[in-house]
Amino acid sequence: xxxxxxxxxxxxxxxxxxxxxxxxxxxxxxxxxxxxxxxxxxxxxxxxxxxxxxxxxxxxxxxxxxxxxxxxxxxxxxxxxxxxxxxxxxxxxxxxxxxxxxxxxxxxxxxxxxxxxxxxxxxxxxxxxxxxxxxxxxxxxxxxxxxxxxxxxxxxxxxxxxxxxxxxxxxxxxxxxxxxxxxxxxxxxxxxxxxxxxxxxxxxxxxxxxxxxxxxxxxxxxxxxxxxxxxxxxxxxxxxxxxxxxxxxxxx
Amino acid sequence: xxxxxxxxxxxxxxxxxxxxxxxxxxxxxxxxxxxxxxxxxxxxxxxxxxxxxxxxxxxxxxxxxxxxxxxxxxxxxxxxxxxxxxxxxxxxxxxxxxxxxxxxxxxxxxxxxxxxxxxxxxxxxxxxxxxxxxxxxxxxxxxxxxxxxxxxxxxxxxxxxxxxxxxxxxxxxxxxxxxxxxxxxxxxxxxxxxxxxxxxxxxxxxxxxxxxxxxxxxxxxxxxxxxxxxxxxxxxxxxxxxxxxxxxxxxxxxxxxxxxxxxxxxxx
Numbered sequence: 001x002x003x004x005x006x007x008x009x010x011x012x013x014x015x016x017x018x019x020x021x022x023x024x025x026x027x028x029x030x031x032x033x034x035x036x037x038x039x040x041x042x043x044x045x046x047x048x049x050x051x052x053x054x055x056x057x058x059x060x061x062x063x064x065x066x067x068x069x070x071x072x073x074x075x076x077x078x079x080x081x082x083x084x085x086x087x088x089x090x091x092x093x094x095x096x097x098x099x100x101x102x103x104x105x106x107x108x109x110x111x112x113x114x115x116x117x118x119x120x121x122x123x124x125x126x127x128x129x130x131x132x133x134x135x136x137x138x139x140x141x142x143x144x145x146x147x148x149x150x151x152x153x154x155x156x157x158x159x160x161x162x163x164x165x166x167x168x169x170x171x172x173x174x175x176x177x178x179x180x181x182x183x184x185x186x187x188x189x190x191x192x193x194x195x196x197x198x199x200x201x202x203x204x205x206x207x208x209x210x211x212x213x214x215x216x217x218x219x220x221x222x223x224x225x226x227x228x229x230x231x232x233x234x235x236x237x238x239x240x241x242x243x244x245x246x247x248x249x250x251x252x
Numbered sequence: 253x254x255x256x257x258x259x260x261x262x263x264x265x266x267x268x269x270x271x272x273x274x275x276x277x278x279x280x281x282x283x284x285x286x287x288x289x290x291x292x293x294x295x296x297x298x299x300x301x302x303x304x305x306x307x308x309x310x311x312x313x314x315x316x317x318x319x320x321x322x323x324x325x326x327x328x329x330x331x332x333x334x335x336x337x338x339x340x341x342x343x344x345x346x347x348x349x350x351x352x353x354x355x356x357x358x359x360x361x362x363x364x365x366x367x368x369x370x371x372x373x374x375x376x377x378x379x380x381x382x383x384x385x386x387x388x389x390x391x392x393x394x395x396x397x398x399x400x401x402x403x404x405x406x407x408x409x410x411x412x413x414x415x416x417x418x419x420x421x422x423x424x425x426x427x428x429x430x431x432x433x434x435x436x437x438x439x440x441x442x443x444x445x446x447x448x449x450x451x452x453x454x455x456x457x458x459x460x461x462x463x464x465x466x467x468x469x470x471x472x473x474x475x476x477x478x479x480x481x482x483x484x485x486x487x488x489x490x491x492x493x494x495x496x497x498x499x500x501x502x503x504x505x506x507x508x509x510x511x512x513x514x515x516x517x518x519x520x
Contacts, residue, residue, distance in 0.1 A: 057420060058420075059416055059419070059420065074420070076417070076420050078413050078416075078417070079413075080411075080413060082411070082413045082414055082417050084414075084431075084432070084435070085515045085516070086435045086438075086512070086515045095421075095431070096421050098431070099418065099421045099422075099423045099427055099431070100421065129514065129515050130515075131515065149421075
């Protein structure tokens, strides 16, 4: 893989997207995410923040500007866990390895999948089918599945929106730990400011119609996150400032 | 308090008692018509249930003949269903691979559904003889459409996110078909098979009415008792044919639950 001095995992350069029907979803979005950064994108519904992820992953193509991504190792977690219902948790985690067609031996792949499930806190649930797991657990399986491809860039499309707050907090902490451990660049789309601040190194606020970036916030909390941080006044203060910016963006 | 009923027995009672009550009511109605509605000389039109048993099923001149014919019908229907399954699944998979293939081929699935198969049966006889293969083809024609349409529906039912997930991993078309579409289609395929299995039995019986060569099936037996105006054996043969249909329907329901019940949420 080409290594540049800046180590950009994603580089959006004045990206725009106009659909065939004339609707402009995104306009003039410039955003760089370096390795070792975890960037959350918050914005009102329909502001095109998910579209940005789709462009980064290659599922959609920009109609203006340029988006550079090294696409060999991109993890992607959708709003739903998107597990195959007929496969056990372990076999779901093995899926990407199977699809890559690498003739690696089955035992090694299985062992790796098992290790990854342990890492997301699902040791002992290897043989459970998705419908036997809770929503949070299914998301953990989904995270594990993407981890097996050792992503350089990990894209999250509002993955925890349907979960209760406690489960969501735990998964935020898990994702942040995985980020520290694996060193991928993270790009996380959400409409929860709290979630964005808790697990990011930078928060980007977008406005809608057409989608563009209006403000960016550095998150100065370093590597020690978790429940204590969420109760601190600094945390509340930053959430308030981002929230204020977001409310400005949401005025229709 | 009365003695508690074990939950399993309770569920069994709840599911079996209502249909049994209906059956009981039907039998009572049957007796009433047979004994009160019909004069003794016309009673052969609807012989009472116990006569159907004694003079039909237990009659050494009728019972064994019905059983043999029923087995033959089951074999014809099974082979016909197998042919319909293979042809139908290939047809549906071909259509699922490209929109132009679907546009080209789906109208003919609809045509197959719309033309009266009964009108085709004599033609099938002319072309393929009046024996085993013609009967199998009639069964397959009857059974084909539900398999084609259900399999196609199942293959197409895959969630768009799942498709994107596979696209992001650069999965080949073959991988998408085998790892994603085929398993996702299984519940629909089994629902189609269940309908088609019953239709295949009907097809085998219909074919018997038209084709006089080859081993006779239950349809042949029915038409013979009909010609001879033998009420009790006729009813016995019809009930046997219906039972075969019910057994086949139940069998495929059970197979479907065995195959996909653990993950499709149709457990139980």
